[in-house]
Every structure is written in structure tokens, then in C-alpha cells.
Amino acid sequence: MTEPGIDYRAVFEASPSAMLVLDAAFVILDANAAYQRLVGRTRDQLVGQYLFQAYPDNPYDGHGAGRDDMESSLRRVLKTGCPDAVGPMRFDVEDPGRPGAFAERYWSPINAPVLDADGRVALIVHRLAEVTDLVVSGPPGIDDRRLQMESELYARSRELQRVNEWLREANARERQVALTLQSAMLPAPQPMAHHQAAVRYRPALNTLNVCGDWYDVTRLATGDHAVAVGDVVGHGLAAAGVMGQLRSALSAVIRVANGPAAALDVLDTYARSVDGALSSTAVQTVIAADGxxxxxxxxxxxxxxxxxxxxxxxxxxxSTDPPLGAAPRPTPRPQATATCAGGATLVLYTDGLIERRGEDIDEGLRRLADRLAEHHRHRVEDLADALIELSAGTDDTALVVLRL
Known part of the structure; x- marks a missing residue:
């Protein structure tokens, strides 16, 4: 089948909804005819301008809060990658035919992201609906009680916006606390004799998707080296706490267990007693002293x-098996062995390195394998930098690179 021959430019221009296309810096890239009519400006007067130059607030009136609320909405779209709709906003718009004369207008905006192949916000579709008549005078026949209710509803919507802003600030504070906690629980790897190791942790760009991934690099009493990575379901402080418990438990168990599978058997039993630990994933390796x-x-x-x-x-x-606690009852896990020559490179990672929105995970695995093949001769620190750049930033990512 062939793609339908739709002229999307014509669709955009003919839409009765007033729409702009913005870049990530809120600069106007295009404006349809409905938008031009709504704000009383031509396309030439809009394209290339910063959004708020299209309808600045009245400089003589400090009560117009439209610009601040609109900018907050747009920044939420950039942070979350999700659409954001806000209640009616007041703008004092200058009359094109009467310089210095401002008219009170109320517009209801919706901002929707357009994501690129890596899941980042590349463009924003900004839509406005005119609601001035509803807020100011109401439709024909509306009574005073209805007007009062509309006014109260608008006041409550503004209060809800302030509450949402507070919640976002609280989430940002939680994110910073969780990152600090995780940093304390993910130290640099211990010295590994003649082996070289590099570790990386990259938090997600989203304020909520952070702090479930971990790594552990340990030299055992036998002279062997244990390397593990894991991923906890969930995000934020709760996930950081669970991550710390699982990492510490596995780090202790691998020192006395008879191999990686036996260590994961114990961790599976332990995870069933920890709130939030079920369905977490982990991989444990033990590298012989000679590498x-x-x-x-x-x-x-x-x-x-x-x-x-x-x-x-x-x-x-x-030696792949279900996540921790996924089986109805604990069962022995499989274990496998691989051999390699001196100078080989072992890479352990979490799924944030390979997963991208709308893409099959096999694509991410092939991309990682190709990048490793291309850079395998690099120093481990440089190789770790090259690999961590594959992360799309939509989930946190842990990475361990070990030169054997």
C-alpha cells in the first residue's frame, strides 16, 4: 500500500482551530489563518518571533497573568513530553489600529509536543480557543448567578494551577534527594587488579523517571570479580530505597554463594519480602581471576x-530467566559460562540504554552491538562515554564496561 496523498500544509491552513507551530525555544515557525485572525497579525508578523511577542501583556496593567501561565504550560510540555491544557487565561492585547490601546481577552490554550525519533520534544503545536465572551459577559440570556459561578470556576482553575506548580517543585526536590541517595549507594568500582572498569549512571530527563537502576563491581576473596546491574520497577525515592536494598543484598550474597545463579536464587527469595521489589530485574556475572x-x-x-x-x-x-519474584515460587535459576581471550570487553547495562519509544527492543540491541564493535579498541572510559550516549533520556541508565 502507498501512503495517502494528504497535503498536511493545506490541512493546517484550513483548520478552524487557531494554531501555531513552535520550536523548543518557543519561537514561532508557522501560524495558520485562524490564528492570524484571532490575534490580528499576519504570518510575516508572527513567524520568527518569540511566542510572547505575538501578544504581549499590557505594560500598564500588572494583573494580566496570561504570559506567566502560558510559559509554565509550555515548559511542562518540554519537561514531560506530554500535552498540557490550562484553563482560560487573560491577555491584554494591543489593538492593531489603535497603538497603546489594549483589549482584555481570554484564551484557552492547549500545547501538544511533537517528538523526534529519540523521544525528545522537537516541536510544539500551540492551539488557542477564544473564550472571552464566556468569561466576561457570558452567552445570551445568562443570569448573574451563572456569571458568578464562571468567575469562581476561573478563580479555582488559577488556584489549581498554583497547586500543580507546587507539586512539580516538590517532585523536583524529591528527584534531587533521590539522586543524592543513589549517588551515595553507587560508588566507584573497587580496584580490579590488572582489569580496567568504567561505570556510568545517567538519570532520565523526566523528573519522575529516575532512581531505579544500579550497578555493583566487587573483587571477591577468591581473586575473581563480580559485576552486576539491576533495574527496579518504579521511580523516585521509593525505587531508590528498593534499589539500595537489592544491590546491598546481592553484593553480600555473591561473596559467599556458589556462583551467579545461586546468588540470584537468594535474591529472588529476599525480593519477595521487600515492598516494591517484585518484577525487578538483575544480571550477575563472575569473572575468573585470569579474565x-x-x-x-x-x-x-x-x-x-x-x-x-x-x-x-x-x-x-x-541463562535468561524471569524477573525477581515473577514465578509462583522460587525455583533454581540457570547459569552459563563464556570464555574469551585477553583484552576482551564485557558490557553490562540497563534497558534505558537500548529502549526507545515506538521501537522494537531488538533495534536497540543491534544499535548497542554495532557501537561496541565500532569503539571496542578505545580506552574503557572513552568507550563508556561512547556507549552511554545511546541513551534516549526517557529512562535512567546504568552502565558497566570491563576490559578483561
């Missing part, structure tokens, strides 16, 4: 990658 043999086991986690010195990349995917 030539890797034992691994996975609880529902994306498979580690192993790059041989010649650039051949393998997925360590022969």
Missing part, C-alpha cells in the same frame, strides 16, 4: 555483551 572465563545468570534482564579483541560481539543470553 578468561565468565559465569553469568540473568533474572529478566537484557543480556550482557562480550566483545572479543577482533571486534566480534556476542550476547551472553544462554
Amino acid at each position: 578468561r572465563r565468565i559465569a553469568y545468570s540473568s533474572a529478566g534482564h537484557p543480556p550482557p555483551l562480550l566483545a572479543d579483541p577482533d571486534g566480534t560481539v556476542r550476547f551472553l543470553d544462554r
